[in-house]
Amino acid sequence: MKRRDMLIGAATAGAAGVALLAVGTEAAHAQATPPQTAGGVLDRIIKDKKIRITAEVTSPPFGILDRNNQPDGSEIETSRQLAKDLGVELELVQVTAPQRIPALLAGRADVAISSLSITFDRAKTVMFAPPHGALSIVIAGAKKTAIKSASDMAGKKIGITRATLEEATVPGIAPQGTNIVYFDDIAATLQAMVSGQVDAAGMSAFAAKSVADRNPRAEIENKFTVRTAYYGAAVRPGDFDLLQFLRTWVFLNKQNGVLARIYQKYTEIPLVDLPVL
Amino acid sequence: MSRDFDWPEFVFLVGAMRWTIVLSLIAFAGGGVGGLLLAVARTSSIRPLRWLAATYIGLIQGTPLLMQLFLAFYGLAVLAGVRIDPWPAVILAFTLYAAAFLGEIWRGAIQAIPRQQWEAAAALPLTPAAQLRYVILPQAFRIAVPPTIGFLVQLVKGTSVASIIGFVELTRAGQLMVNVTFQPLIVYPLVAVLYFALCWPMSFWSLRLERKLDAALGIKRAA
Amino acid sequence: MSYVFQFGIVWDHLPRLIDGAWLTLRLSVGAFLLGLALAALLAYARTSGPRWLRIAVTAYVEFIRNTPFLVQLFVIYFSLPAIGIRFEAVTAALVGMTLNFAGYATEILRAGIESVPRSQIEAGHSLGFTRLSIYRHIIVFPALRAVYPALASQFILLMLGSSIVAAISVEELTGIINTLQSTTFRAFEFYFVATAFYLVMAVGMRLLLDAVYWSAFVRGRPVEKAWAR
Numbered sequence: 001m002k003r004r005d006m007l008i009g010a011a012t013a014g015a016a017g018v019a020l021l022a023v024g025t026e027a028a029h030a031q032a033t034p035p036q037t038a039g040g041v042l043d044r045i046i047k048d049k050k051i052r053i054t055a056e057v058t059s060p061p062f063g064i065l066d067r068n069n070q071p072d073g074s075e076i077e078t079s080r081q082l083a084k085d086l087g088v089e090l091e092l093v094q095v096t097a098p099q100r101i102p103a104l105l106a107g108r109a110d111v112a113i114s115s116l117s118i119t120f121d122r123a124k125t126v127m128f129a130p131p132h133g134a135l136s137i138v139i140a141g142a143k144k145t146a147i148k149s150a151s152d153m154a155g156k157k158i159g160i161t162r163a164t165l166e167e168a169t170v171p172g173i174a175p176q177g178t179n180i181v182y183f184d185d186i187a188a189t190l191q192a193m194v195s196g197q198v199d200a201a202g203m204s205a206f207a208a209k210s211v212a213d214r215n216p217r218a219e220i221e222n223k224f225t226v227r228t229a230y231y232g233a234a235v236r237p238g239d240f241d242l243l244q245f246l247r248t249w250v251f252l253n254k255q256n257g258v259l260a261r262i263y264q265k266y267t268e269i270p271l272v273d274l275p276v277l
Numbered sequence: 278m279s280r281d282f283d284w285p286e287f288v289f290l291v292g293a294m295r296w297t298i299v300l301s302l303i304a305f306a307g308g309g310v311g312g313l314l315l316a317v318a319r320t321s322s323i324r325p326l327r328w329l330a331a332t333y334i335g336l337i338q339g340t341p342l343l344m345q346l347f348l349a350f351y352g353l354a355v356l357a358g359v360r361i362d363p364w365p366a367v368i369l370a371f372t373l374y375a376a377a378f379l380g381e382i383w384r385g386a387i388q389a390i391p392r393q394q395w396e397a398a399a400a401l402p403l404t405p406a407a408q409l410r411y412v413i414l415p416q417a418f419r420i421a422v423p424p425t426i427g428f429l430v431q432l433v434k435g436t437s438v439a440s441i442i443g444f445v446e447l448t449r450a451g452q453l454m455v456n457v458t459f460q461p462l463i464v465y466p467l468v469a470v471l472y473f474a475l476c477w478p479m480s481f482w483s484l485r486l487e488r489k490l491d492a493a494l495g496i497k498r499a500a
Numbered sequence: 501m502s503y504v505f506q507f508g509i510v511w512d513h514l515p516r517l518i519d520g521a522w523l524t525l526r527l528s529v530g531a532f533l534l535g536l537a538l539a540a541l542l543a544y545a546r547t548s549g550p551r552w553l554r555i556a557v558t559a560y561v562e563f564i565r566n567t568p569f570l571v572q573l574f575v576i577y578f579s580l581p582a583i584g585i586r587f588e589a590v591t592a593a594l595v596g597m598t599l600n601f602a603g604y605a606t607e608i609l610r611a612g613i614e615s616v617p618r619s620q621i622e623a624g625h626s627l628g629f630t631r632l633s634i635y636r637h638i639i640v641f642p643a644l645r646a647v648y649p650a651l652a653s654q655f656i657l658l659m660l661g662s663s664i665v666a667a668i669s670v671e672e673l674t675g676i677i678n679t680l681q682s683t684t685f686r687a688f689e690f691y692f693v694a695t696a697f698y699l700v701m702a703v704g705m706r707l708l709l710d711a712v713y714w715s716a717f718v719r720g721r722p723v724e725k726a727w728a729r
Binding site for chain 2: 562563565566567568569570571572574575578579582583656660661662663664666667674687688691692694695698699702703706
């Protein structure tokens with residue numbers, strides 16, 4: 001009897017699912033215009049005296065855990081600066097790489113400041129503020145792994161973190177026969193590289209340096225650079241008031257050298273000339 | 278200059294256990310309420326109620342917990358159009374999960390009570406609701422306790438899945454500590470030991486209760 | 501904030517989803533068979549072995565049952581390489597799923613073995629059966645029939661639990677979905693469809709397993725039917 005109940009249940013669930021889809025699509029269409037009523041998100045942030053910003057703590061040096069296992073890093077420090085300049089309290093929303101944009105879109109965060117490189121695909125789903133930093137994506141691996149350029153990746157296992165710039169770029173240049181291994185978190189990718197589960201991995205040059213410094217025995221080195229990119233803060237489509245504040249904020253902090261100071265503190269290299277978005 | 282795994286790292290792990298326990302308890306409490314409702318619905322004489330409950334339980338038990346978590350986390354906000362914080366979404370997913378499984382366990386316990394008890398209670402006379410409340414449920418309760426505790430263990434282990442969406446409980450804390458120390462050989466087995474310390478006492482207790490119950494019901498165990 | 505559902509994107513990637521589901525099935529069935537074989541050995545050791553072996557098996561079973569599968573996987577995939585044991589992702593997943601399943605199956609089989617009435621076993625002894633023969637002719641079939649439902653449920657749990665191996669980069673259904681949704685940002689649509697896939701697989705396997713039970717243990721076996729009451 002239970003099985004019959006379950007089958008009927010499954011069929012009902014299927015019908016309910018279709019109904020839910022129809023309702024959901026209807027509701028979405030009904031809300032087609034973004035809310036531009038008085039009191040946008042910037043007003044809300046100032047009124048609540050709180051801003052929520054994404055924090056990725058497994059992405060050195062942008063986001064790490066310091067000696068007291070508290071969030072730190074260049075993007076975290078940047079987030080603190082933004083909260084300070086707005087005069088509100090900061091709430092860090094811890095995310096993994098694949099969650100940076102979904103957390104923003106779902107409303108769990110108001111701004112995503114987690115080394116999000118500016119790309120066409122991402123620009124279709126979020127609005128970017130002018131870039132406040134630059135990074136390069138490299139393939140890094142142990143010294144004994146013989147990779148000098150993209151073509152040497154054939155037959156090797158290359159670790160990539162999902163929803164990152166390396167995921168968007170490395171598979172495109174990988175030759176036939178490259179075994180690309182995907183992880184859900186930068187921490188897992190770095191671990192896989194250090195423990196030898198993959199021959200090499202894609203990551204930012206900074207992350208590679210950080211891992212190499214921390215694991216002298218593993219003898220990690222940069223193999224080659226894949227591409228460079230600028231990264232910036234992102235907000236939800238439609239939050240134009242917040243976006244405009246961010247534009248102004250980047251402008252001012254470029255002028256007064258604050259962005260350059262934060263960048264150099266964690267990456268140990270000077271900030272390049274940032275173009276205006 | 279990675280840090281070696283030392284006292285601060287261990288404290289971080291133990292501190293994260295706090296969230297594992299809190300999440301488990303809240304889901305267990307919420308799931309308990311839901312489970313009771315489901316168990317009653319599953320054994321009621323009203324057909325649509327039985328079907329609804331069976332559908333719900335079938336859905337939860339027929340899909341991975343990880344998927345349920347993803348859907349709650351990514352999907353709810355999208356469907357409902359409201360801002361969902363991480364905690365409520367995760368708690369909701371685990372509560373719905375617990376409700377389904379507890380509902381099944383308790384349904385089994387209720388159905389283990391012989392029909393004669395129902396009939397005797399009806400002859401007293403008691404309304405169906407009163408039969409349930411004063412005669413059936415107290416007896417079903419005793420039968421249900423061991424598997425319920427067993428499920429609590431399942432729930433605690435299940436919270437480790439929340440780490441995949443970045444929720445900082447014990448497993449995620451382990452990942453973070455490995456990232457800082459690069460010593461997975463120390464950290465992950467230690468995390469396993471911490472879970473064991475949390476779960477095994479409950480498993481053991483559940484086994485002892487089951488043995489006592491079997492003895493009380495007159496069942497001789499082979500071992 | 502408006503959100504327009506775009507399920508079309510999911511259908512575009514259907515072949516990859518099917519690849520993922522197929523790997524899920526292969527991993528689950530493989531782990532089931534290997535795990536069952538291991539569990540049979542362990543259950544035998546647990547019921548008829550020397551004391552130290554019984555304790556060792558109990559320790560193993562209790563460890564598996566009181567620690568999360570995800571952590572077990574992390575130990576196998578990330579910790580073991582540090583002592584030289586390196587499994588590739590899919591192999592690590594299979595090893596993890598097998599060891600995990602065996603932990604539960606051992607208990608189930610042990611309960612099944614112990615459910616065979618002592619009178620049957622004593623009858624075997626008095627007829628001069630060797631220990632192995634007793635297992636083969638007296639214990640195995642009734643025990644299997646008794647534990648089949650529990651084993652079938654455990655298999656479904658195994659298959660649904662396989663979604664966790666995506667965390668160590670295995671490209672089964674969940675892994676593929678994660679990759680696809682991270683590049684297209686259509687999280688909800690992909691997870692919804694993946695959940696539907698799992699549901700279909702779970703219901704399908706359940707029906708299949710029920711059919712096997714019926715044809716193997718119920719139909720056309722008058723002697724066993726009379727015996728089993």
